[in-house]
Amino acid sequence: MRVRAIIYKEWEEALRNKLLLYTSFTPPLVFVGIMVVMLRQMARAGSAVPPQAQAVVSAQFTLFLLMIPVILPTVMASYSIIGEKTSRSLEPLLATPVTVTEIMLGKGLAATIPAVLETWLAYFLTVLLVRLLAGPTAAALLVAPGFWLPVLLLSPPMAGLGVLLIMIVSSRVNDPRAAQQIGALVILPLLGLFLAQMFGRVKMTPPVVGAVFAGLLVANYLLLKVAVPLFQRETILTRWK
Amino acid sequence: MRALIRTEGLGKRYGNTAAVEGLTLEARPGEILGLLGPNGAGKTTTIRMLACLISPSAGRAWVAGYRVGEHDAEIRRRTGIVTESPGLYETLSAYRNLEFFATLYGVEGHQRREQIRRYLTMLDLWEDRHAPVATFSKGMRQKVSICRALIHEPAVLFLDEPTAGLDPEAARTVRDFIADLREEGRTILLCTHNLDEADRLCDRVAVLRQHLLALDTPARLRERLFGRRVTVTLASGDGEAAARAVRIAADLPFVQDVRQEPGGFSAALRDPDANTPDLVAALVRAGCRIRAVTEQTHTLEEVYLSLVQEEKQ
Numbered sequence: 001m002r003v004r005a006i007i008y009k010e011w012e013e014a015l016r017n018k019l020l021l022y023t024s025f026t027p028p029l030v031f032v033g034i035m036v037v038m039l040r041q042m043a044r045a046g047s048a049v050p051p052q053a054q055a056v057v058s059a060q061f062t063l064f065l066l067m068i069p070v071i072l073p074t075v076m077a078s079y080s081i082i083g084e085k086t087s088r089s090l091e092p093l094l095a096t097p098v099t100v101t102e103i104m105l106g107k108g109l110a111a112t113i114p115a116v117l118e119t120w121l122a123y124f125l126t127v128l129l130v131r132l133l134a135g136p137t138a139a140a141l142l143v144a145p146g147f148w149l150p151v152l153l154l155s156p157p158m159a160g161l162g163v164l165l166i167m168i169v170s171s172r173v174n175d176p177r178a179a180q181q182i183g184a185l186v187i188l189p190l191l192g193l194f195l196a197q198m199f200g201r202v203k204m205t206p207p208v209v210g211a212v213f214a215g216l217l218v219a220n221y222l223l224l225k226v227a228v229p230l231f232q233r234e235t236i237l238t239r240w241k
Numbered sequence: 242m243r244a245l246i247r248t249e250g251l252g253k254r255y256g257n258t259a260a261v262e263g264l265t266l267e268a269r270p271g272e273i274l275g276l277l278g279p280n281g282a283g284k285t286t287t288i289r290m291l292a293c294l295i296s297p298s299a300g301r302a303w304v305a306g307y308r309v310g311e312h313d314a315e316i317r318r319r320t321g322i323v324t325e326s327p328g329l330y331e332t333l334s335a336y337r338n339l340e341f342f343a344t345l346y347g348v349e350g351h352q353r354r355e356q357i358r359r360y361l362t363m364l365d366l367w368e369d370r371h372a373p374v375a376t377f378s379k380g381m382r383q384k385v386s387i388c389r390a391l392i393h394e395p396a397v398l399f400l401d402e403p404t405a406g407l408d409p410e411a412a413r414t415v416r417d418f419i420a421d422l423r424e425e426g427r428t429i430l431l432c433t434h435n436l437d438e439a440d441r442l443c444d445r446v447a448v449l450r451q452h453l454l455a456l457d458t459p460a461r462l463r464e465r466l467f468g469r470r471v472t473v474t475l476a477s478g479d480g481e482a483a484a485r486a487v488r489i490a491a492d493l494p495f496v497q498d499v500r501q502e503p504g505g506f507s508a509a510l511r512d513p514d515a516n517t518p519d520l521v522a523a524l525v526r527a528g529c530r531i532r533a534v535t536e537q538t539h540t541l542e543e544v545y546l547s548l549v550q551e552e553k554q
Binding site: 001002005009012013016017087088089090091092093094095096097098099233234237238 | 255289292293294295296314317318320321322324326327328329330331332333337341342344345346347349373386389390
């Protein structure tokens with residue numbers, strides 16, 4: 001119940017923050033636009049596009065879509081702790097019976113859920129637009145399991161990982177930008193994975209996606225375990241100015 | 242009656258700096274205990290330790306019957322805090338702020354709605370309940386933060402500068418409200434720099450400067466530091482008449498100390514309530530013409546400054 005209350009409160013505050021709303025909707029729309037234009041060009045080129053190039057495009061699009069759940073929650077997650085501190089609302093919050101785990105979960109899920117939903121929405125929008133503007137052959141690339149499975153399955157734990165990392169950092173620093181920059185490091189392993197895919201070192205088969213998903217879940221759990229003790233009420237209240 | 246706040250040698254250090262040292266005090270149900278002291282004296286640190294926001298470095302403390310550091314969640318359920326800055330969610334309405342905190346304190350459903358309505362009405366905010374807090378005046382925000390501290394009906398309240406920066410009217414509303422809370426039997430720890438406010442509201446005051454300098458009722462602290470003196474103003478007011486009156490007063494057995502002053506004299510009496518009529522009678526019998534007899538009063542500010550200066554020396 002307390003976690004739900006925190007989630008709703010975070011969303012209500014976010015909906016009243018125009019900057020946050022703009023930054024939440026701009027990246028997915030840009031990515032969708034790029035993908036639709038590229039696939040339309042490929043469709044126009046017809047059979048001239050070799051299968052290797054199609055694989056590269058597919059990997060690139062997966063990367064685009066999986067960057068959304070990493071990028072989007074950074075602003076919300078970083079402000080969720082630092083914002084409380086700067087508005088001096090953290091002290092009354094910490095004086096309630098709410099636990100650190102509940103605060104972390106509430107704030108973390110509040111940032112993660114919209115990012116994942118937006119990623120999925122961006123995916124479905126891309127499929128729809130490509131189907132309409134570039135035809136069924138181009139759209140087929142997007143509905144192959146090697147494409148939709150990582151997008152749908154990996155975006156929640158990817159978002160969770162980024163959010164947790166940002167929240168750990170933001171419970172130790174005063175500047176939201178520092179937290180965002182460090183949180184964005186989650187993109188690095190993602191980049192590595194998809195570069196490997198582009199160069200044919202890794203193929204996003206269902207077992208590979210499942211293994212990555214399991215690994216990310218474990219990483220999320222471990223990071224939450226680390227985040228709770230790192231969130232020190234006393235340090236936050238007495239050292240932050 | 243069991244104390245709802247009790248500390249034994251409570252202390253807090255930040256590195257080599259002592260914020261609070263060896264603090265021993267208690268507050269009983271229905272009592273307002275004032276925490277006074279200069280900036281950096283450890284008032285807020287004390288409140289934070291008792292509200293389980295920071296952990297003590299030394300000593301022990303109990304709040305609402307639970308030991309600080311062992312049953313923090315139980316203490317948090319039974320205490321409310323008004324922090325120096327209201328610390329509200331500015332974009333949310335007063336109602337939503339209270340609804341959120343009520344949920345965190347476990348107040349749900351109908352009870353939650355009733356509690357919000359009750360306190361917003363009591364503090365005259367019900368009409369503005371749906372307006373964002375960002376549009377509120379400082380006084381209105383402080384009222385919302387008081388509602389927040391009370392939404393779960395805590396037995397113990399920690400108030401850190403609740404009237405700081407408020408206009409006189411808003412400050413008076415808040416003060417009256419605090420007095421009403423005492424009538425409900427809540428124990429209140431009031432941290433303030435406003436000594437007039439402390440004098441009017443507090444049953445007892447604790448003067449801190451890292452450690453406890455004094456703990457008593459304002460009246461007893463005045464008596465202890467300055468004694469109770471009466472000032473006798475004579476009708477003639479010349480030096481000779483005053484000197485004669487001083488000699489008469491000094492011979493009386495209940496007069497402990499007499500000082501000649503312009504227009505008359507002042508005297509410390511053993512029991513001013515009982516001895517003042519006897520002093521007046523003795524002076525009149527001796528032919529002194531008295532214009533006025535007043536009891537010297539000292540403000541809590543004088544008491545406080547005297548204690549703090551004494552500590553500095």
